[in-house]
Amino acid sequence: MGWLASPDDWLARLLVQRGVAAVYLVGFLAAARQGRALLGTHGLTPIPEFTRFVRWQRAPSLFFLHWSDRFFQAVAWSGAVVSAALMAGAADAVPLAATVPLWLLPWALYLSIVNVGQTWYGFGWESLLLEAGFLTAFLGNGDTGPPILVLYLLRWLLFRVEFGAGLIKMRGDSCWRDLTCLRYHHETQPMPGPLSWWFHRLPDPLHRVETAANHVTQLLVPPLLFFPQPVATAAAAAVIVTQLWLVLSGNFAWLNWLTIVLACAALRFGGPRHYPAAPLWFEVLTLVLTAVVAVLSWWPARNLLSHRQAMNRSFNPLHLVNTYGAFGSISRLRHEVVLQGTTAERVTPETEWREYGFPGKPGDPLRRPRQFAPYHLRLDWLLWFAALNRGYARPWLQRYAQKLLEGDRDALRLLARRGGNPFPDGPPRHVRALIYRYRFTDPATHRATGAWWDRELLGIYLPPLSRSR
Known part of the structure; x- marks a missing residue:
């Protein structure tokens, strides 16, 4: 079975893979439907104008090699088709050697869009999707047991998302510290949802409970993701419940849904499955990936400890290991x-x-x-x-x-x-x-x-x- 495999986590792998593929699909559909108006040759901020003044090394993208509006649409729709296939289980229908490149294909296509997307793609969940998608490429398929190191790398990503968001709040607006931010946030958030009016009208004591619960989930719960089971599962469940609350209270694109998908990496339920031993090359690849992420994690880890913590920042043009955070300050009006x-x-x-x-x-x-x-x-x-x-x-x-x-x-x-x-x-x-x-x-x-x-x-x-x- 391989010493790096965790046969108990087969369902966690399944949920992560299907969930990441679903988010990819949403991202590519949005690009296909909006990209021409925002980024096309005659769009609001045309990609050809951007690539004329930015070097490829700074923003690797297929659109430096060729550009046309039709080519952009082809990239977006190709990504949507591959994502839909992965969501349906295509990676389990091919040999293990083809699984990694199959998963890296939507990552490369979406990276090409994000890196030339300018202000329209300057959101933290773009980097989050790319980082999660890259790690998912190394989860393997039904031919081998789920690699435990990759599952822990996904937990490390979730830790940075939640803990980074918690720290940016405590270091930011004073209303987070005095538990009053949610008096305003449901009304002033970027895009309220159908229930936001009612959330805004909750009694003030409940707003304080909401804020305090957010601090618990983002500051105290994340370290528990690395504890033995069933503690890690309980921590992941707390994250999922909090994210579903946010889903109900507003529209934050796929940030909440992708965070829920990442939390699935720490869930464990159901009995183990038997898998054949993983090929040596796959285990070596897993070790190399872990080492690369460990090295690149220096920058986001240092950022977490800094009193000048940056929010939603990428430290490399491939968006491999990033720092996250949201709503360090809250608008009152x-x-x-x-x-x-x-x-x-x-x-x-x-x-x-x-x-x-x-x-x-x-x-x-x-x-x-x-x-x-x-x-x-x-x-x-x-x-x-x-x-x-x-x-x-x-x-x-x-x-x-x-x-x-x-x-x-x-x-x-x-x-x-x-x-x-x-x-x-x-x-x-x-x-x-x-x-x-x-x-x-x-x-x-x-x-x-x-x-x-x-x-x-x-x-x-x-x-x-x-x-x-």
């Missing part, structure tokens, strides 16, 4: 950028403006927030950042407004399917952006009006842009 258009020839104080609607970000106060995670609405997220700091929007918001003026099909596909485009018969003459303060309604207002949000106009974010005749 929610601001939203709202795009509007008009068909009027001239803009006057009496001009009638119609709003564009986006699938996930708050807009119409009467529209209930929807569930999108684990799918990632990249433009919606960046518009949340743009409301916090105009610098986030400088490279792309005006270009997006121009594309709305042109009636660009790819730009319009980023809007909500129903009612997102208020100009179905032709593009507007002018487009502008306003900045609003949004608040969840109180229960009485919600019962009386059906509105989920109150909003207050703060001013003009982007002055009107015009379409030439």
